[in-house]
Amino acid sequence: MDKISRENYQFPKNFWWGSAASGPQTEGAADSDGKKPNIYDYWYSIEPGSFHNEVGPEHTSDFYHRYKQDIQLMKETGHNSFRTSIQWSRLIPDGIGEVNPKAVDFYNSVIDELIANDIEPFMNLYHFDMPMCMQEKGGWESREVIDAYVKFAETCFRLFGDRVKYWFTFNEPIVPVEAGYLYNLHYPKVVDFKRGAQVAHNTIVAHAKAVDVFKKLNIDGKIGIILNLTPSYPRSQEPEDVKAAHIADLFFNRSFLDPVTKGEYPKDLVEILKERELLPAVEPGDLEVIRNNPIDILGVNYYQPRRVKAKEDPVPAGAPFMPEHLFDPYIMPGRKINPHRGWEICEEVIYDIMMDIRDHYDNIPFFISENGMGVEGEGKFRNTEGFIEDDYRIEFIQEHLKWVHKGLQEGANCLGYHLWTFMDNWSWANSYKNRYGLVEVDLKNNLNRTIKKSGRWYKQLSENNGF
Ligand code: BGP
Numbered sequence: 001m002d003k004i005s006r007e008n009y010q011f012p013k014n015f016w017w018g019s020a021a022s023g024p025q026t027e028g029a030a031d032s033d034g035k036k037p038n039i040y041d042y043w044y045s046i047e048p049g050s051f052h053n054e055v056g057p058e059h060t061s062d063f064y065h066r067y068k069q070d071i072q073l074m075k076e077t078g079h080n081s082f083r084t085s086i087q088w089s090r091l092i093p094d095g096i097g098e099v100n101p102k103a104v105d106f107y108n109s110v111i112d113e114l115i116a117n118d119i120e121p122f123m124n125l126y127h128f129d130m131p132m133c134m135q136e137k138g139g140w141e142s143r144e145v146i147d148a149y150v151k152f153a154e155t156c157f158r159l160f161g162d163r164v165k166y167w168f169t170f171n172e173p174i175v176p177v178e179a180g181y182l183y184n185l186h187y188p189k190v191v192d193f194k195r196g197a198q199v200a201h202n203t204i205v206a207h208a209k210a211v212d213v214f215k216k217l218n219i220d221g222k223i224g225i226i227l228n229l230t231p232s233y234p235r236s237q238e239p240e241d242v243k244a245a246h247i248a249d250l251f252f253n254r255s256f257l258d259p260v261t262k263g264e265y266p267k268d269l270v271e272i273l274k275e276r277e278l279l280p281a282v283e284p285g286d287l288e289v290i291r292n293n294p295i296d297i298l299g300v301n302y303y304q305p306r307r308v309k310a311k312e313d314p315v316p317a318g319a320p321f322m323p324e325h326l327f328d329p330y331i332m333p334g335r336k337i338n339p340h341r342g343w344e345i346c347e348e349v350i351y352d353i354m355m356d357i358r359d360h361y362d363n364i365p366f367f368i369s370e371n372g373m374g375v376e377g378e379g380k381f382r383n384t385e386g387f388i389e390d391d392y393r394i395e396f397i398q399e400h401l402k403w404v405h406k407g408l409q410e411g412a413n414c415l416g417y418h419l420w421t422f423m424d425n426w427s428w429a430n431s432y433k434n435r436y437g438l439v440e441v442d443l444k445n446n447l448n449r450t451i452k453k454s455g456r457w458y459k460q461l462s463e464n465n466g467f
Contacts, residue, residue: 023087024128025060026425026426042132055443061423061425061447064106070449089131096151111164123167126171167224168224171299171301185429198281208290226369229302231253234309244311298365305346309327365415367415376433378390389453390454424439
């Protein structure tokens with residue numbers, strides 16, 4: 001891997017330094033003050049064993065009650081911006097209809113408290129958390145749910161759009177497709193590519209309609225989407241490997257990136273699906289609303305690349321279609337791995353993403369909306385003063401930021417960097433297994449918060465606007 005090293009790395013004026021989190025992973029109070037279950041609350045109620053150590057989403061980190069203290073900790077760790085999400089199942093507990101006044105109070109207080117502390121609130125509207133009552137109607141497979149989501153989005157814009165200037169319709173919308181409709185990881189655990197494709201298309205329509213409403217309301221702010229980009233690298237430059245990487249990229253990156261930025265699906269992806277009769281149902285007006293509503297700003301979550309090679313393993317006869325019928329995963333010798341998460345760490349890929357956006361996506365404004373390192377058993381790094389010395393996290397951030405810096409120097413339109421995440425939080429089926437925070441949350445001791453070494457370092461990073 002190339003190495004870059006300079007004496008210091010200065011970032012542009014007003015660069016965003018902060019972190020990302022989500023409502024369902026931090027708020028807790030899952031059945032308090034009128035909130036109704038989302039799919040994770042429900043899934044935990046029927047299958048607690050599917051969650052690491054059987055820790056469910058009912059309390060998470062209790063941000064619902066401790067947000068004031070937490071926002072002070074954000075200040076102490078140098079945040080000038082912070083993303084979280086509004087839980088649909090809290091704001092509109094029945095999915096559609098009545099707005100929950102306690103939820104309005106809560107989100108108003110969070111937004112006001114952030115602003116009072118000079119922290120720009122970024123609000124996301126969907127972080128995998130489908131209200132259970134909407135899942136019962138078919139979730140993203142249902143057109144009724146698209147309409148309900150657009151109403152929910154409009155309600156948020158009207159309630160909070162006077163103060164929130166950065167809006168995001170979805171976080172990683174491909175994850176519910178992969179986890180819930182392809183790979184049997186998360187509820188509803190369907191394994192059916194065509195249904196997954198329908199979920200993907202309907203999500204994109206819901207996104208575009210929400211952007212449309214936002215524009216029509218003339219809100220003074222920007223709207224976008226947050227995508228997890230996992231660039232595909234071929235094993236070699238042999239044409240078959242290169243083609244495999246291109247196909248993987250179509251499925252896992254460009255399926256969402258192209259429609260939300262360029263207003264249309266990649267033609268070769270449509271061809272691949274058409275040939276196999278896997279195209280989702282498209283209603284009149286869908287392609288138009290997608291075409292007419294490109295985003296203002298893109299959030300890029302970057303964790304790991306995807307490495308692929310030409311298909312070698314035969315596909316069992318009659319097996320239902322999966323994208324992996326068109327390429328094989330490739331384990332690159334010598335790759336660097338985060339053993340706790342099993343994800344490759346390859347810092348320079350963040351630069352490749354920046355160049356791709358510059359060169360192929362009109363250099364649209366974007367920011368790194370998530371990047372981070374989950375580590376299990378961090379308690380062993382606690383020092384005698386009682387805080388965790390997570391030097392590996394500081395190094396992880398620095399090594400990525402060096403490449404972000406290079407991308408900026410070469411003209412990428414990157415506006416900031418948000419770490420995943422502010423404090424250790426609950427993470428779907430992994431619960432609290434891997435810790436990502438700048439701030440430790442002590443599950444054994446009243447959820448006490450303690451700033452880690454990385455949190456102290458992050459404050460300097462932000463104050464110096466570089467390192
Ligand atoms: C992203 C999600 C987050 C968070 C993060 C870390 O995909 O947006 O919600 O979970 O990944 O992943 P994990 O907690 O599964 O290790």
